[in-house]
Structure formats: structure tokens, C-alpha cells
Amino acid sequence: MSVASEQEAYPVAQFRKTYFEECAELLDALQSNLELLSSGQEDDETLHAIFRSVHSIKGGAGAFGCTDLVAFSHTFESLLDALRDHKIAVTNDIKQLLLRASDALADIVNAARLEQQLAPSFAVDIRTAMQHVLQGAGPAAEPGPAPAASDAKPLHEQTYRIRFRPHTEMLKKANEPLLLIRQLRKLGALAIDVDCSALPALGALDPEAAYFNWTFTLETAVPRSGIQDVFEFVEDDCDLQIELLESATAAVEVAPGDAGSAAAPVVAAVSLAQSIRVDVDKVDRLVNLVGELVISQAMLTEQGLALPADKYPQLIQGIEALAQSARELQESVMAIRAQPVKSVFARMPRIVRELAAVLGKEVRIVTSGEMTEIDKTVIEQLNDPLTHMIRNALDHGIEPPAERRAAGKPRPGPITPSAAPRSGRLVIAGSDAGRGSTRAQGRA
Known part of the structure; x- marks a missing residue:
């Protein structure tokens, strides 16, 4: 490959890497909003947020030739668009279909990232189910009662x-x-x-x-x-x-005392997110440099303590100011590497759904403390132990629906993973309300 060809290929590879990093964030947001929808938060904003995640994934897929991803996300997006327009009712069956579609979308994204070919039959049943719903032959074929005329909200240009x-x-x-x-x-x-x-x-x-x-x-x-x-x-x-x-069709409202005056146009500027993407290697290098700076500062402080304060007051004052700035700089740099454990918790609902289906159990997962932050390297090591805790709770703690009903318990058994800082550590705990009370903890 010529030097020019290598230079052309590098930006494409970098854009592709950035796209799939964004996909990971979008899939986490998609999962979180679908969980909100499943828990009964069926407002328009939740539906819009779900739609935006799928729409964004689809938008970038075409640029990199991910045809399978484009095709599946297009059907998914069409279903969500119909839900946003209230052409289809948000029933429990629809919620389950959206969760299954989300799981399939995550697998298709991962296969595209790894440049792996999925089987032609992969997720065909899910896509077909979504198409049937769009055609009025699926789970939404029995919508609820039509809204009264006074409740209708036609869209105006x-x-x-x-x-x-x-x-x-x-x-x-x-x-x-x-x-x-x-x-x-x-x-x-x-x-x-x-x-x-x-x-x-x-x-x-x-x-x-x-x-x-x-x-x-x-x-x-x-x-x-x-x-x-x-x-x-x-x-x-x-x-x-x-x-x-x-x-175009709304009446102009005039404030009392301003009759006859022209109404000022409503102005709303878009607030754009102020954030940038930085490679982990660059952050690690920054962390190392700050670490060396702190060591040098500590050496200077030690030397400064040996100086007479009455002869070198400004020098000692400067060393103390340097020590304070170095500590704040170190804390700020370490905060850059910190991430919420939400990224790990977001994977748990899928694991619970799949295992519950195999075991014939009904489970609802309730997380807490998911915005607790910890260093990125620790985040990456939490997935396996937390998955093991969840599996144990579901397998050994939660009873089958009939047994729970006979014991006077709600059919869906709750599993509650949680995270909380405690004495300089992060405590990850999982509990269930099943046979007795099962609780496991891990510390990071």
C-alpha cells in the first residue's frame, strides 16, 4: 500500500472506531430507556429517546457498508416511529418485542464491529414480528379505546x-x-x-x-x-x-395589558453538549505525567521544610501553593478516567431476561447507585463477578412463579444490584427477595 493510500485508510479506520464507540454508548442509552418504558414510563420523551438511539446507529451504519445493521435498524426505527406517532399502542407485548429487538441490535452491532458474518436466519423472527406489528397484524392489533375528541392532539405545522x-x-x-x-x-x-x-x-x-x-x-x-x-x-x-x-394554526396569545401589540416570536437556542473524545492512551500518559509531577512536588516540599521560614517566606509560600495545585490536578486527572458503573449494570437486564426464559421464572431487575463512578480499569473487571452474582440470585434465590404465588409473593421476583462508595471503596451488592434473602457483595 502506498503512503497516500495508508493516509486515506487511517481516517476511515479512525472514524469507524469512533462510530462503534458511539454505538456502545447509544446501546446503553437504548437499554436504559427501554427499561424505563417497561417499568411504565410511556411518555413521548422516553419514546423519542429510544428512537434517537436506533436512528443514530442506523445513520452511521450505512457509511461503513454495514448492510445487515442498516436493514434491521430500519425496521426497528420504523416501529419506533409508529409508536411515537401513537399509531400503535404501547402494550406489554410491544415492550417485550422492543427488548428482544434491542438485544438483537446489540449483537448485530458487535458482529459489524468485529467484521463477522451472522447467519442469514439471525433475528429474522424478530424483524418479521416488527413488520407484522407495522402491518397491523401483531401484538398491537388490539389497541385501547380511542381518545375522546377533547383529548385529541393533532400535529400542526x-x-x-x-x-x-x-x-x-x-x-x-x-x-x-x-x-x-x-x-x-x-x-x-x-x-x-x-x-x-x-x-x-x-x-x-x-x-x-x-x-x-x-x-x-x-x-x-x-x-x-x-x-x-x-x-x-x-x-x-x-x-x-x-x-x-x-x-400555523395556533392562536396568538396576548398578555393582559398588551392588547393590540404584536407577539414576540418564541426563541429557543439548542444547548449543545460540550464534550470531546480522547484516546485512553493519551489519558494514561497524562495520568503518568501528573504522577511524576506530584513526586517532584513532594521532593520540593520536603526540601522546603528544611529552609528557615523567616528567610524564604515567598519560596515556602510558593511551594505550599504548588502542593495544593498538584493535589487538585491529580484529583481532576483521575476523575477523567472515572466512569459510572451504569455501563456494567446496563448489561444485566439482558442476562436476566435470557436466563429467566431458560429457567421459566419471572424476574424484574431494579438497580441503584448506577451513577457511582470508579476508575475505568476497575469497571472493565466488574462484568464477570456481577454476572455471576446475578446468575446465582436468579438460579438459586428466585422461585418459579407458581411457588411464589403459593407463598403469597408477587409473581415477578426482584433482583437488586446496587453500587455505593464506602470508606474509600466501591461496594457492589446484589440481593433478591426469593427463598429467604440471598445477598452477595464485592468490593473494588
């Missing part, structure tokens, strides 16, 4: 002004503004105003720089979140503002 200024970094990552414009056109009637005032003379033009700004006026029935989804992959590399100007 609204007008948005979208100001979009891409950064040069966005173009260097192979994100094309024209593709975003095409996606916006699919949402409704779109008027485009492009600002070319920043374009320099030909001799000063950088072919890789971004010079154009766009202002779009969009009339659509799609909610604001749907517009934000268009810019989801570029939001960190652009300036974006979405303003709601008016509702």
Missing part, C-alpha cells in the same frame, strides 16, 4: 428558523452540508438563504476551510427533536440555533 454555521473541522471529518440540507427538505417546506460574505479572494482561499453560513426557514409538523436529529452527528462541529417562529 410550525415554522422554524435554523441558523447553521459549520466549522472547518466538520468538513475535515467528511460531513457534507448539502446532505444535511437534503434531510431538512424531507421534513417539510424549506427556504434557504446562504451567506457567502466570509468567502475570501481566490488567492487567499483555503480549499478545506468552511466559509458559508446558512439560514433555513422550515415549515414542518415534525417536533424540534426531529430537526435536531438531522444535525446529530455534526453538532459538536458547528454553530446551530433553532428558533420556533410561529404555529
